[in-house]
Amino acid sequence: MSEKIHSSAKNSFVMSLLKIGTFALIVLLWFIYLRSNHPTYWKSIHSQIIAPFQRWPRELTSFGSYGAYVYSIGAVLLVDFIVLKKKSALAKIASFRPSIRLDLILGAIAILGFAWVIPGIVTAGFSAIVPRYFSKWKIDLIADIPSSFLKLLVYFVVVDFLVYWHHRALHKFQPLWEFHAFHHSATSFTIFTGNRVHPMEFILKIPMVVVPMLFIGAAPGVLVNIWYIRRIFDMAQHSYVPFTYGWLGKWIVFSPVGHRIHHSTQVEHFDSNFGDIFPIWDHIFGTWYSGNEINEKIGIPENEFNKDGVVADLYRPFKKTIPIL
Ligand SMILES: [Zn+2]
Ligand SMILES: [Zn+2]
Known part of the structure; x- marks a missing residue:
């Protein structure tokens, strides 16, 4: 009996490899x-899939947006350690448990600049082609604003609004949830948990966030800088430090506790706190959690992730949503 199970598991593994090989x-x-x-299209694809490898290792002495992003990782880790000590992200990283390992692998991919490589290959380059194609029709809605800082701020707010709805869609529609469950399957925060995002989420961001932003006139370089700034907030949010930031956390910027509630296993916390940086969208659209209960645990019910390795975990949502796989 066990031999039968073993050989059918082996067969399905070989079939999966064959399908992936044919697609590749x-x-x-x-x-x-x-x-x-x-x-022209090849140039865009090259810059998304191949150029990141040519640029690696990056210039870490740069104090540009990338340098600031990388150095801020150390700062967030330090605050997390000072506050939490034995329960800190650093202590968890040292434990190297499966959920932590997944965070670290995806974290390294994102931090080293390879975040768009898998989406680029999975979409056969369309993740690079589509934004290039649509940016031809851009209308600069805020061309009259003279200050570039103010322009960046406007774009920052608009990105956050779009990301809020992108996030709600991921929870609302079952096939999309299967991919977003990958993020929620983390059983612990390591500050890198925000990088634990399935490539399909990136792909969905193209029509829902990237194309609208290019359409209203945001230059690709501006979007990259916004991305780095958002990553710093994101790391702070995926920490177990018990910071609520008081009224600031309720109205201005999401706190670690605010985002922990979104990851909660407690039913009363479900479908709340979808915002990324600004909690104002949750207040406006009625998804802000206004109770006082703070969860200790994070994760999802019937968690199938964190057992079979990163490749199996990335492939699982495809198997669940596409019957022929
Ligand atoms: Zn979510
Ligand atoms: Zn999260």
Whole structure:
């Protein structure tokens, strides 16, 4: 009996490998075709999938937005350690448990600049082509604002509004939830948990966040800087420090406790605190958690993740949503 189970598991693994291999070959042929026939599109794909490897290791002495982002990781880790000591992210990282390992692998991929490589391959390059194509029709809605800082602030608020609705969609629709469950399957916060995002979430951000932002005139470089600033907030939120930030955390910027409630296993916390940086969207659209209960545990019921390795965990949502896989 156990031999039967063993051989059927082996067969399904081989079948999965065959399907992935066939897909990879088709994508490769498609890239070869684009390279010789559509050099402009190929340039975008190259900058998303191949250039990050050529730039690595990055210039860590840079004090530009990337440098500031990398150094801020140390600062957030230090505050987390001073406040939590044995329960800190650093102590959890040292334990190297499966949920922590997944955070670290995805964290390293994002921090080193490879976050868009998998979405680029999975979409056969369309994650690079689509934004390039749509940016042709942009209308600069805030061209009259003279200050570039103020412009950045406006874009920052608009991005956050779009991300709020992107996040609500991920919880609302079952197939999308299967991919977002990957983020919620973390059983502990390591400050890197925010990088534990399924590539399909990135792909969905293209029509819901990236294209609208390009359309209203945000330059791609501005979007990259916004991304780095958001990552710093994101790290602070995925920490177990018991900070609520008081009224600031309720109205201005999401606190670690505010986001921990969104990850809660307690039913009363479900479907609340969707906001990314600004909690104001939750207040406006009625999803702010106004109770006083703070959860100790985070995760999802019937958690199938964190057992079979990162590849299996990334593949699982595809298997659940696409019957032929
Ligand atoms: Zn969520
Ligand atoms: Zn989160």
